[in-house]
Amino acid sequence: MFALEFPSIDNLVKWPEYLFEGTFAGFNKISLILVLAMLIPTVLFLLAKRDLVPRGIQNIVESIVEFVENQIIMAAIGPEGMKYLPLLLSIFLFVFFGNIFEVIPTFQMPANARMANPLILAVVVWVTFIGAGIKAQGFGGFMKSSLVPPGTPAALLPLMMLIEFISTFLLRPFGLAVRLFANMLAGHILLVTFGVLCITLWTLSPLVVVLPFSFGMLVALTGFEMMVAFLQAFIFALLAAVYINLSIHAH
């Protein structure tokens, strides 16, 4: 009716390769964003001086580290979780910079809207919480505390162990990956929808009167997506911390 041509999903998330085209190491926009998401925090942390009185860039870096310390580690694990600070800080910053390219002009693609990236991050978290649990309680103790809820009647034991196994070792990484992936893909599609709507309204002369509303919505959603990018990075790191906490403390 409005000649609204929505691009196909391949058009939204697949990008041509700049280098090594067609090979395993094909380098496209997603790879570029991932490299930037790795380099920006590293450069920030190298630029920050280690003075007693912070100035300039050191303020930013210190507030990021303090945010991860107070809001993620102290909230989810406690003081003994401080040794996981490097891992959780890297995860938080990598996910955040991967997400924030969703609203940066000329990129406008969240790297985490491709399933491979959240999946690998979830596997890293999965290996970490299993490793931390085995280190803290031993293999048998970790299996017992994660598979057998306290106070289970003996008759229900096989069923409970099956359910707990699925929820702990399969659904946790799956949920972690799907949460990040679906949030980012949904945000990307939402922005594309309003972008397409703005372009279509611009070309149709009588309907151009509603263009400001559509454009205002696009601007508002861009702000909203910046919040989502931060919130999803926060939640990803927080859940990683919660899973580590659940496996190092026997209940």
Added chain:
Amino acid sequence: MSALASTASQVIELAQEFTPAEAKANAGASSAGFAYGLAAIGPGIGIGYLVGQAVQAMARQPEAAGQVQTTMFLGIAFTEALALIGFVVFILLKFA
């Protein structure tokens, strides 16, 4: 009964105009909306209840606001997962 039979025959006639691939795409497109809509009901109620209770807790005990907020985000993350799986199903039905 005859009305039902004629409706059924109409549906079959309508369906015969499509190739199997087209019929699959149509069924996928129409069920994708239902999949996401149904998946959004439960988490919508859940997140509303959760945030409401969290706001109540913060209003009653403002000094615990930080801890309540962190726990609230955790709860939102777990509740929201169901809606997001519904969204993934929507994408799979619509585009895959």
